[in-house]
Amino acid sequence: MPVDPSNAEEEYFKREEIHKLRKTRAVANAELAEEAKVTAKKTHWMRCPKCGMELTEIEFRGVQVDNCFSCGGMFLDAGEAEKILEFEEPSALNKMFGYLVGKS
Structure with missing residues (x-):
C-alpha cells in the first residue's frame, strides 16, 4: 500500500524547488545585465556625449x-x-x- 508523503516532506521539496528556481533566475538576470552592459558599450563607444556623432x-x-x-x-x-x-x-x-x- 503506497504511503502518502507527509506535509513536512511536501513543504521541504517545495522549498527546495523554489530555491532552485530563484537561483536559476538570479543567474539569468545576471547574464541579461551583462548583455545589456555590452550592448550599451557598443552603442556609445567613441560617440560624442554632447551630440552623439562619431568621435x-x-x-x-x-x-x-x-x-x-x-x-x-x-x-x-x-x-x-x-x-x-x-x-x-x-x-x-x-x-x-x-x-x-x-x-x-
Missing part, C-alpha cells in the same frame, strides 16, 4: 584625444589632461587644464 582620435601635444568634428567637442580619457600639462609652455589652455585637474 575621431587626434594627436594633441603628444596625446591621443577624442575629437568631435560635428560639435567641436574635445574629450580626454583618464590621465590625458595631466600628460598635456607636462608641456612647459605657459598658456591659457595649460591653465585651464591645470584648473580642471586641480593643479592650479
Whole structure:
C-alpha cells in the first residue's frame, strides 16, 4: 500500500524547488545585465556625449584625444589632461587644464 508523503516532506521539496528556481533566475538576470552592459558599450563607444556623432582620435601635444568634428567637442580619457600639462609652455589652455585637474 503506497504511503502518502507527509506535509513536512511536501513543504521541504517545495522549498527546495523554489530555491532552485530563484537561483536559476538570479543567474539569468545576471547574464541579461551583462548583455545589456555590452550592448550599451557598443552603442556609445567613441560617440560624442554632447551630440552623439562619431568621435575621431587626434594627436594633441603628444596625446591621443577624442575629437568631435560635428560639435567641436574635445574629450580626454583618464590621465590625458595631466600628460598635456607636462608641456612647459605657459598658456591659457595649460591653465585651464591645470584648473580642471586641480593643479592650479
